[in-house]
Structures are given as structure tokens and as C-alpha cells.
Amino acid sequence: MDTGRISPLHLLALVESMGEFRTGIRGALVPKVRPLVTIEQFFKGSGGQASLWYNLWREPEYVDEMEFWKGLRNKDTVWDVLISLTQLEYFNIPFDADTWVHSDHVVIITSSSPEEVLSWFPEYTAPEFIMDEWAEEGFVSAKVFVPRGMKPLLFWYD
Numbered sequence: 001m002d003t004g005r006i007s008p009l010h011l012l013a014l015v016e017s018m019g020e021f022r023t024g025i026r027g028a029l030v031p032k033v034r035p036l037v038t039i040e041q042f043f044k045g046s047g048g049q050a051s052l053w054y055n056l057w058r059e060p061e062y063v064d065e066m067e068f069w070k071g072l073r074n075k076d077t078v079w080d081v082l083i084s085l086t087q088l089e090y091f092n093i094p095f096d097a098d099t100w101v102h103s104d105h106v107v108i109i110t111s112s113s114p115e116e117v118l119s120w121f122p123e124y125t126a127p128e129f130i131m132d133e134w135a136e137e138g139f140v141s142a143k144v145f146v147p148r149g150m151k152p153l154l155f156w157y158d
Helices: 008-017 039-043 065-073 114-118
Strands: 021-023 029-031 036-038 078-084 105-110 128-131 151-156
Touching (some): 039 065, 065 078
Antiparallel strands (some): 078 105
């Protein structure tokens, strides 16, 4: 996992991918349509701050989060694992890279059932299953291509 300093270049690229913002809770910037980014785009350059597991009541032991998501993506029944960018807090201009983008949703495009996918998670890291179809545009994430025989499974970390 990346444990260095935040890369302003990578953070700015993610912020640009978020497009137009609206103001969210406590002044956070929330994209009108939440973009989906790759595992590498979300974690690379984060200085160790990127995580979907930051709200877990117990930290998983011996699990590199980025490697875990890449391992899911490599399963035969998985087309892709994408991270939905949810918000950005404390973003200042001139550019000040002291925080990372926030995400609490992941989309796993797969032919597996939600129950099977949840069985792949280590103890204490399983998200909540939300839905297995695209919601109203931007509600959870932007839409991407889904191969025939597969569906987007949307999961949420509270």
C-alpha cells in the first residue's frame, strides 16, 4: 500500500474526474454524478489515505486493501471492480494536497450473486449490498459498460 506523501498530480486528476460539484454536508464538495475510477486510480498517489474501510469498527489484520480489491477483480466471474468517488473535503485553491478523495461505494461487475461476492471478503470488511442494477444517473455512480450475462453489484460502506 502507498504510505508516502499525497501526489498533487494524482489528486488533481481525480478531482477533475468528479466534474461539477454541489455542496454536501459540512461543506464537502459532492460531484453531481459520481465518477467510477479504477482501483489503481483511487489508490495511486494517495499517500496511504485512500480507503473504503475507514469506517470499519475494527481494522482488518494483514490485509493490503488495494491488493484485496485487485484480487477480487482477478476472479474469473468478475469483469471489473470500480470505486465511486463520493466527495472531497477541505480542498483549497491554490492547490493544497493534504486530503484524499472520499469513497464509500464500490461497484463489482460480475456474473456472481451478491451473496457469493460477499463471501469473498475477509472478516469485518464486508460492505452492505445495495442493488444489482444502475440507479438514477449519479445517485450512486456513473454508468459504465456491463458485458452480457453480468450485472453491476453496488456495495456501500457506512
